[in-house]
Amino acid sequence: MNEQTLTDPFGRRIAYLRLSVTDRCDLRCGYCLPKGFKGFEEPAHWLTFEEIARVVGAFTALGVRHVRITGGEPLVRKDLPDLAERISALPGLEDLSISSNCTRMDVLAEPLYRAGVRRLNVSLDSLRPEVFKEVTGGDLDKVLRGIAAARAVGFAPIRVNTVVMRGVNDEEIEDILGYCADNGFTLRLIETMPMGATGRGAQDQYMDLQTVRRRLEQRFELIPDILPGGGPARYYRVGATETRIGFITPISQHFCETCNRVRLTVDGTLYLCLGQENSYALRPLLRAGIADPDLIAHLRSAIALKPERHEFKERPEKIIRFMSATGG
DSSP states (O other), rough: OOOOOOOOSOBOOEEEEEEESSSSOSSTTTTTTTTTTTOOOOOOOOOOOHHHHHHHHHHHHTTTOOEEOOOOOGGGGTTTTHHHHHHHHHHTTOOEEEEEEEETHHHHHHHHHHHHHHHHHHEEEOSSSSHHHHHHHHHHHHHHHHHHHHHTTOSSSSSEEOOOTTTTTGGGHHHHHHHHHHHEEEEEOOOOOOOOOHHHHHHHGGGOOHHHHHHHHHTTTTTEOOOOOOOEEEEEEETTTTTTEEEOOOOOSGGGGGGGGEEEOTTTTEEOOTTTTOOOOOOOHHTTTTTTHHHHHHHHHHHOOOOOOOOTTOOOSSSSSHHHHHHH
């Protein structure tokens, strides 16, 4: 590894950090968090904004250029725009984005944009109020108002993430694509993943997105395309339009060979793979007063633990932590 980059044992350059600022959420999507779950991380274990900024600063010093703020639901973390402003000011950072369910975005869109957040990924699994309520326990109109607020203040691009579930929302993919086309959004379809007991339970609703893509090709011309942002989706442009659709396929067609990201949880645990338990505890180091050069050395040691690939398909029972605890 040279002085200014992080490269894992398989030659992949790490340029993307997914930063979870909370494991809590104000919705209860069935594939992510069980209803009634209360085993969240204790606030005393949360990284402070100062600690988060130190870790992100160490990553940007090592060549990480993209940071995405995630959760749980990141908008439930108090004073989040203050943290976003600290991160966006770090030297070397090129892209600060956020993943959100947008239930609180009508209030927070403007302060987050002023703080330097520019791109938004929003979770939207249905445009039917009753289905949305069934999947998330939430209010669809509130989410749509939040998305509209983000668009109005200038967030771009906005990407809509839809987890495709057989027998739940698989028949409305074309409708969601139409909503995205009308608003200038990109649609990203995601396969359910066996993360924790909820994720494994959702495998009964798993749908191979190769099947969905072939179905869409009967109606639309899908032209292979590339979009910036460091994510795992395989993108297509819809005919002669500017509308894009992406497929995130961790089960049917994994993308591990191009994985350039790691995940930092709210308690300061660095996960090197979404589908493995390889991790590195940073909070004890931070609270012991570690110096910046030593922190950078520990990040290099952590990246050396990044595995070649996940084993969702071969060992679906392996990951016991919930998706909300990992940051997606």
